[in-house]
Amino acid sequence: MSEDNPHSTSGSTSKTWFERIKQALTGEPKNKEELVDLISDAEQREVIDPQTREMIEGVIGVNQARVRDIMIPRAQMITVDIEQSVDEFLPVVLESAHSRFPVITEDKDHIEGILLAKDLLAYAFHPEKEFQLKDILRPATMVPESKRVDALLKEFRQQRYHMSIVVDEYGGVSGVVTIEDILELIVGEIEDEHDVEDEGTDDIRPLNKSTYSVKALTPVEDFNAFFEVKFNEEDADTIGGIVLKAIGHMPNTNDEVTINDIHFKITNSDKRKLIQLKVSVPALE
Structure with a gap:
C-alpha cells in the first residue's frame, strides 16, 4: 500500500x-x-x-461600517400617520411594496411603532372587525448613527426584528435601517420583482443639511449640477474618478480627501474600485 x-x-x-x-x-x-x-x-x-x-x-x-453609512435617510423614509384610515395609507403601502413602515404622530421625530403589512391581512378577510392602527403596531427600536453594523446585525438576529429607527446625537430621527441594508453591504444590491431600473435618482442622498451619501459612479456632470460646483468633466467620467485622481492611489475605506472645499470620505470600497462616498459641503452661513 x-x-x-x-x-x-x-x-x-x-x-x-x-x-x-x-x-x-x-x-x-x-x-x-x-x-x-x-x-x-x-x-x-x-x-x-x-x-x-x-x-x-x-x-x-x-465591522468597519457604521449605521449612518447604510441607513435610508430621513427624507426618503416612507411612513404612515397613526391618524390615517386604511383607505388613506393603503395606497402608500401598495405602491412602495415594502413590508414594514414607521408609524408617526406629529412628524418623523415622533414614531409610535412599526406597521407590518402582513398584520393587515386579518382585517382584509374580516372587514367587520373594528380597525385601530395603534392596536397592531410592533415596538420600534432605536439605534444611534454611530453603531457598528456588525453589532446591529447580531441584534437583528438575536431579537428577531428587521428594522430599527436611526437617531442622531440629539435624539432626532435621521433615518431607518433594515436587515436588507446590511445584507446588501455583504452580497451587493438585492433586487426583487418590485424594484425598478435605477435611473440615477438615488446616486446622491442627503444625510443632513451639509452631508450626503454619494455613489462613486455618479457622473461628474450630475455631481456638478447637484452641488453647483465645477469639477472638470475631462479629468474623469465619475466623481469616484475625481477622488482617485486627487488621492493618487487606490484608497481604503475611511480614507478622506478635500477637493475644492468639498470633503470626501470613502465609506465603501474594494481593492479595485470605490463604491460609496460621504460628501460634506461647507455649511451655509
Missing part, C-alpha cells in the same frame, strides 16, 4: 495555503490586509470563486 508523498507539489501547495490561513486567523501578525490578500490568493488558486471572494470581503468590511 503506497503512502501519499509529503513532498508532492499539490500536497505542499495545499499545506502552505492552510498554514497561511491558520496564521492569518490565529497567529501573528493579524490584520485585515493580510486576510484580504489571502482570500484573493484563494480565488487565484480557484479554491473559491469570485462571488464567494466578494462576499467574504463584504463580511470583513461590515
Whole structure:
C-alpha cells in the first residue's frame, strides 16, 4: 500500500495555503490586509470563486461600517400617520411594496411603532372587525448613527426584528435601517420583482443639511449640477474618478480627501474600485 508523498507539489501547495490561513486567523501578525490578500490568493488558486471572494470581503468590511453609512435617510423614509384610515395609507403601502413602515404622530421625530403589512391581512378577510392602527403596531427600536453594523446585525438576529429607527446625537430621527441594508453591504444590491431600473435618482442622498451619501459612479456632470460646483468633466467620467485622481492611489475605506472645499470620505470600497462616498459641503452661513 503506497503512502501519499509529503513532498508532492499539490500536497505542499495545499499545506502552505492552510498554514497561511491558520496564521492569518490565529497567529501573528493579524490584520485585515493580510486576510484580504489571502482570500484573493484563494480565488487565484480557484479554491473559491469570485462571488464567494466578494462576499467574504463584504463580511470583513461590515465591522468597519457604521449605521449612518447604510441607513435610508430621513427624507426618503416612507411612513404612515397613526391618524390615517386604511383607505388613506393603503395606497402608500401598495405602491412602495415594502413590508414594514414607521408609524408617526406629529412628524418623523415622533414614531409610535412599526406597521407590518402582513398584520393587515386579518382585517382584509374580516372587514367587520373594528380597525385601530395603534392596536397592531410592533415596538420600534432605536439605534444611534454611530453603531457598528456588525453589532446591529447580531441584534437583528438575536431579537428577531428587521428594522430599527436611526437617531442622531440629539435624539432626532435621521433615518431607518433594515436587515436588507446590511445584507446588501455583504452580497451587493438585492433586487426583487418590485424594484425598478435605477435611473440615477438615488446616486446622491442627503444625510443632513451639509452631508450626503454619494455613489462613486455618479457622473461628474450630475455631481456638478447637484452641488453647483465645477469639477472638470475631462479629468474623469465619475466623481469616484475625481477622488482617485486627487488621492493618487487606490484608497481604503475611511480614507478622506478635500477637493475644492468639498470633503470626501470613502465609506465603501474594494481593492479595485470605490463604491460609496460621504460628501460634506461647507455649511451655509
